Amino acid sequence: xxxxxxxxxxxxxxxxxxxxxxxxxxxxxxxxxxxxxxxxxxxxxxxxxxxxxxxxxxxxxxxxxxxxxxxxxxxxxxxxxxxxxxxxxxxxxxxxxxxxxxxxxxxxxxxxxxxxxxxxxxxxxxxxxxxxxxxxxxxxxxxxxxxxxxxxxxxxxxxxxxxxxxxxxxxxxxxxxxxxxxxxxxxxxxxxxxxxxxxxxxxxxxxxxxxxxxxxxxxxxxxxxxxxxxxxxxxxxxxxxxxxxxxxxxxxxxxxxxxxxxxxxxxxxxxxxxxxxxxxxxxxxxxxxxxxxxxxxxxxxxxxxxxxxxxxxxxxxxxxxxxxxxxxxxxxxxxxx
Amino acid sequence: xxxxxxxxxxxxxxxxxxxxxxxxxxxxxxxxxxxxxxxxxxxxxxxxxxxxxxxxxxxxxxxxxxxxxxxxxxxxxxxxxxxxxxxxxxxxxxxxxxxxxxxxxxxxxxxxxxxxxxxxxxxxxxxxxxxxxxxxxxxxxxxxxxxxxxxxxxxxxxxxxxxxxxxxxxxxxxxxxxxxxxxxxxxxxxxxxxxxxxxxxxxxxxxxxxxxxxxxxxxxxxxxxxxxxxxxxxxxxxxxxxxxxxxxxxx
Numbered sequence: 001x002x003x004x005x006x007x008x009x010x011x012x013x014x015x016x017x018x019x020x021x022x023x024x025x026x027x028x029x030x031x032x033x034x035x036x037x038x039x040x041x042x043x044x045x046x047x048x049x050x051x052x053x054x055x056x057x058x059x060x061x062x063x064x065x066x067x068x069x070x071x072x073x074x075x076x077x078x079x080x081x082x083x084x085x086x087x088x089x090x091x092x093x094x095x096x097x098x099x100x101x102x103x104x105x106x107x108x109x110x111x112x113x114x115x116x117x118x119x120x121x122x123x124x125x126x127x128x129x130x131x132x133x134x135x136x137x138x139x140x141x142x143x144x145x146x147x148x149x150x151x152x153x154x155x156x157x158x159x160x161x162x163x164x165x166x167x168x169x170x171x172x173x174x175x176x177x178x179x180x181x182x183x184x185x186x187x188x189x190x191x192x193x194x195x196x197x198x199x200x201x202x203x204x205x206x207x208x209x210x211x212x213x214x215x216x217x218x219x220x221x222x223x224x225x226x227x228x229x230x231x232x233x234x235x236x237x238x239x240x241x242x243x244x245x246x247x248x249x250x251x252x253x254x255x256x257x258x259x260x261x262x263x264x265x266x267x268x269x270x271x272x273x274x275x276x277x278x279x280x281x282x283x284x285x286x287x288x289x290x291x292x293x294x295x296x297x298x299x300x301x302x303x304x305x306x307x308x309x310x311x312x313x314x315x316x317x318x319x320x321x322x323x324x325x326x327x328x329x330x331x332x333x334x335x336x337x
Numbered sequence: 338x339x340x341x342x343x344x345x346x347x348x349x350x351x352x353x354x355x356x357x358x359x360x361x362x363x364x365x366x367x368x369x370x371x372x373x374x375x376x377x378x379x380x381x382x383x384x385x386x387x388x389x390x391x392x393x394x395x396x397x398x399x400x401x402x403x404x405x406x407x408x409x410x411x412x413x414x415x416x417x418x419x420x421x422x423x424x425x426x427x428x429x430x431x432x433x434x435x436x437x438x439x440x441x442x443x444x445x446x447x448x449x450x451x452x453x454x455x456x457x458x459x460x461x462x463x464x465x466x467x468x469x470x471x472x473x474x475x476x477x478x479x480x481x482x483x484x485x486x487x488x489x490x491x492x493x494x495x496x497x498x499x500x501x502x503x504x505x506x507x508x509x510x511x512x513x514x515x516x517x518x519x520x521x522x523x524x525x526x527x528x529x530x531x532x533x534x535x536x537x538x539x540x541x542x543x544x545x546x547x548x549x550x551x552x553x554x555x556x557x558x559x560x561x562x563x564x565x566x567x568x569x570x571x572x573x574x575x576x577x578x579x580x581x582x583x584x585x586x587x588x
Contacts, residue, residue: 090420107428
């Protein structure tokens, strides 16, 4: 941890491959003990940023610091501060789990009694019991392979853990297990996780960084991003009665409000309705009051739908595309029904 | 270089469980055994000039062409293809340590395979049990010279194999590339030297210094010259140095 409390500092990082720009002017910080989600579509620049942070590839310009040390000039020291799990978690298929982790520990300068103790600690933490730890890696399920990758990443108790798509290809049970494992690192190590599973990031991470087309398009907690990117609130209702005057009733609250029925009424005649407001202020009480004041309307269910991280992600990436390719977006909008 | 022995141990273990290692070992011992048998057969038909061991080492190039590619083709190429090289490079190890670990593991195994051929003259001498024949079969000078040549030239051959493997993700391409470079070094240089001697003598003489067959001759005669040592050591270091740069640039 540096004097300013940041474990990771990235400033104006740019990586170009001849004519292609993978990332441009990427800047962000990660505090000690913080779990940060790195979101972005395929080819957005997530892996490139992570690979630069690990010293695997050099940046074209800009600076990346881990624990206050510049990655470009002090890579040997930086490597001792990082635990990295690459995308698809490549592991030697023919080695036993225990044997592989012992080899990795030696490379990370852990030896003797410390190695023995730490190995048992890590196996226990990652729920790799004696039977599993003696298995050949090639015979393990995807979930256990991910645990081996994470066990390797945390072996040397690094300050920073970088995991590229740690939950990709896992079933829900395995995802929960990995999430709990990541949760146990909070406040001890700084963690950066890249993922496509947005709900996963929302549950595991303190903060989210959204990257698109090599640029950071949004950063903050899920709540602050909701405020920034989601300008409408949706409500779901289950109603029965004369819905003819519904539009007029709602316009009295918000002139920009829209509503639409969803599907057909059920056996008792109740219909699902979605209401969308034109601004982010919570209008739940006003809507309920108006509906209840109408004697012909019967309300069975009312829910405020909080925008998911997926909505934020789509909104943020769409906004960045608009900034980058306004003409292209315009033409797409024209042909959309 | 403190991780060198951990990496060497890891590489030796990887070599010992790889099927290609055993394929190389069996093919090598089978071929060399057959060659030795043919040499003895010739000796039994009519008297020959030179010792059986000298004739045996004259054919050193034959196993080199397939043993070296089989032992080295997997080393870097396979790690790059599976992505484990990337994981390895995020640990506090240098590309030099990685390359040297792979190089010495393959080199030790290469030397071990050649050492096993000592069993051929030994087995024949036990079977024949004749002191005059045994003196010819187990001539110390010829055996020591031959094995010294194999050990010293092996440095360059294995380095070429590691270099070829560092250039590509495909084991097959690495193996083919290794075979081609070894062919040029061993056979191509001799042909080129013979050609240039007639129309460009000074260049031919320079190439003479790089003649691997010439080095073998010297070693077999017990001539221990520092020049071949310098030639193989310096070129091995050069080729391994380039391999380190390739791994650093491509990781």
